[in-house]
Amino acid sequence: MPAYDDDLRLAHVLADAVERVTIERFRAEDLHVETKPDLTLVSDADRDAEELVRSQLRRTRPRDAVIGEELPATGSSARQWVIDPIDGTHSFVRGVPVWATLIALVDNGRPVLGLVAAPALGRRWWAATGSGAWSGRSLTSARRLHVSAVSRLADASLSLSSTTSWADVGRLDNVLALARSCWRERAYGDFWSYMLVADGAVDIAAEPELSLHDMAALVPVVTEAGGRFTSLDGVEGPFGGNAVATNGLLHDEVLARLAAGGQPALVPDRP
Known part of the structure; x- marks a missing residue:
């Protein structure tokens, strides 16, 4: 089974960079919001955050494909980074802190890595295939996650x-x-x-x-x-x-x- 530790560390670096953009724009009085053709909302923070992730991936994983919410897909590799710069845009634009940046790696059709960074909640969750699921502020400060045992x-x-x-x-x-x-x-x-x-x-x-x-x-x-x-x-x-x-x-x-x-x-x- 492939190891994705380096990719997971990269995902945290990407989330660190995006967080500086999204937190600065959260509740900003000059936040620009538009309605897309599918009637969903998009802000300037969504687009800036996705472009930042893509630019870093172009430098660090130039052979990998990238699929995002706001910009066209690039590349044809079996390794695909899937990005949602702000999941919960409606909450973001209304000042509700329940929003997050989602970063995933899909390898040969299987999602093998996921990171969810919710800076307004002060939480991150992440996992890679075979490495367990974790929550905390960083790779070095985390606790392991387990689902419940409720059976009814x-x-x-x-x-x-x-x-x-x-x-x-x-x-x-x-x-x-x-x-x-x-x-x-x-x-x-x-x-x-x-x-x-x-x-x-x-x-x-x-x-x-x-x-x-x-x-x-x-x-x-x-x-x-x-x-x-x-x-x-x-x-x-x-x-x-x-x-x-x-x-x-x-x-x-x-x-x-x-x-x-x-x-x-x-x-x-x-x-």
Whole structure:
């Protein structure tokens, strides 16, 4: 199995550089925000952060391909860096501190490295294949992550995206029935839901519409912490256009509850 220690150190260096840009622009009065053709938001900080990462990768990994959210993909290597300069742009532009830079390495179609840097929360999470999942401020100051051991939906904590997003894909009844079956449901938002799964604080996270750059960095962290990360149809990894992450023990049942065209299970009211 290839070792990705050097790549992981590079990801931290990239995150250090991006953090100086994003923190300076967070809550800045002159932050420039536009609406993209797909009606999502982009700020000048998003574009500046992605260009900074790309420029450093051109110097340090010139043979690798780069896929980002804001700029065209470059290169044709089997090693692909996948960048989301600011995951949670809506939070970023409104002054909510739940946003992060996502840096992933996909090697021959497998996400093998992920780093999630949330400077406004003072947290980072990272993982590389075979090296475990970790959280802290740096490689030398970290603790290992483990998913929870919760095995029943009635004891599970669930983090979901907005109900309107589930209605748009025709699964709102299913997701509401799943939420009613769980002990607790909240919407922690974007990357944070999945990092809480890796940390054992949340047992299930799901979103119905996502892109590769939204998910690639999350997959190694969740799976190296002992969890599972698939699409709603059960496809492993970040390539299915949506996401379900769990501690593994609950995964098959959650997929069945959320299955398209399936009948939501009837469950009694929670006490």
